[in-house]
Amino acid sequence: MNKINIIQKLIPQKPLLQQAGFGFAPSNIALCKYWGKRDLALNLPYNSSLSISLADRGASTKIIVNDANHDVIIVNDEKLPLESAFAKRVICFLDLFRPPKLFFQMDTHINLPIAAGLASSACGFAALVIALNQLLGWQLEDKSLSILARLGSGSACRSLWHGFVEWFAGNAEDGMDSCAQPIQEKWDMLCIGLFIISSKQKPITSTIAMQQSVANSKFYSSWLEKAAIDFHHLKNAIFSRDFDEFGRIAESNALAMHAVMQTSWPPIYYSLPQTIEAMHKVWAARAAGLPIYFTQDAGPNLKLLFLKENTAQVQELFSQMQVIHPFDEVVA
Ligand code: PMV
Numbered sequence: 328m329n330k331i332n333i334i335q336k337l338i339p340q341k342p343l344l345q346q347a348g349f350g351f352a353p354s355n356i357a358l359c360k361y362w363g364k365r366d367l368a369l370n371l372p373y374n375s376s377l378s379i380s381l382a383d384r385g386a387s388t389k390i391i392v393n394d395a396n397h398d399v400i401i402v403n404d405e406k407l408p409l410e411s412a413f414a415k416r417v418i419c420f421l422d423l424f425r426p427p428k429l430f431f432q433m434d435t436h437i438n439l440p441i442a443a444g445l446a447s448s449a450c451g452f453a454a455l456v457i458a459l460n461q462l463l464g465w466q467l468e469d470k471s472l473s474i475l476a477r478l479g480s481g482s483a484c485r486s487l488w489h490g491f492v493e494w495f496a497g498n499a500e501d502g503m504d505s506c507a508q509p510i511q512e513k514w515d516m517l518c519i520g521l522f523i524i525s526s527k528q529k530p531i532t533s534t535i536a537m538q539q540s541v542a543n544s545k546f547y548s549s550w551l552e553k554a555a556i557d558f559h560h561l562k563n564a565i566f567s568r569d570f571d572e573f574g575r576i577a578e579s580n581a582l583a584m585h586a587v588m589q590t591s592w593p594p595i596y597y598s599l600p601q602t603i604e605a606m607h608k609v610w611a612a613r614a615a616g617l618p619i620y621f622t623q624d625a626g627p628n629l630k631l632l633f634l635k636e637n638t639a640q641v642q643e644l645f646s647q648m649q650v651i652h653p654f655d656e657v658v659a
């Protein structure tokens with residue numbers, strides 16, 4: 328099964344070309360991580376995952392037809408060289424949907440550090456499919472857009488919605504059952520603190536890191552067992568507003584994912600000394616009674632989890648942190 332087969336199943340044959348397409352998608356941070364692909368081409372995961380979207384932090388994309396015979400890719404007002412890795416990735420994705428002899432101009436603004444484990448590719452691909460849906464007049468529902476976004480970047484399928492989102496791993500070979508859906512549960516008191524240690528490009532992509540983990544970490548099967556249990560218990564903790572249980576599961580899930588990476592060969596280590604230092608700060612604060620937890624993705628930065636009532640204490644510890652209120656109304 329390849330991407331083209333999936334696209335033929337989902338997209339109407341004749342596009343109804345419009346003047347322009349616009350899309351916004353929030354970035355999302357997994358609390359129960361997606362780690363490992365059962366199908367590399369279709370970005371199908373071995374395990375289900377659960378995320379929280381970052382309100383107005385994400386990607387705003389405009390797409391129009393370009394009159395010249397090449398695509399134009401603009402990110403944060405900078406025209407990318409067409410041979411750059413990111414432009415190539417976007418152009419390959421556009422190729423999947425390209426009507427004959429048509430080229431695009433994609434203009435994206437991402438208000439987060441790019442490629443630093445803050446899910447900029449997730450919101451980028453999600454915003455792009457929303458914009459394409461408009462430009463090419465597909466009129467697809469969110470579930471189909473989630474599947475299409477997954478073809479660009481796995482975690483992008485969760486960026487179609489605000490709030491908590493779950494992505495079912497599914498088991499169909501074509502992945503038509505592997506899409507995300509929102510969890511209808513608002514937790515107004517929940518805060519995410521973005522603690523940015525480095526915004527540098529990551530040394531190894533998450534795709535390669537996942538492949539390596541699946542291929543040779545002895546702990547990979549234990550990861551899958553843990554992820555299944557965490558997914559279930561995390562949802563219960565959300566529904567019962569049990570913050571300590573919620574934080575404990577999210578933090579231990581992230582640490583388990585990193586343990587899998589660290590035990591693959593060659594080992595993958597995204598943390599920097601400042602990451603470990605920040606973890607110790609969290610643990611010391613928690614031991615002193617402050618309910619604060621963290622999660623970490625494929626990068627050195629931490630995302631802190633805490634409740635609104637503790638914002639001042641957390642801010643005192645992590646003065647550089649940017650606070651996100653995931654359930655605040657997003658002004659379009
Ligand atoms: O969607 P990708 O290929 O960028 O992989 C995302 C991997 C993690 O961020 C580490 C976990 C996740 O579920 O988002």
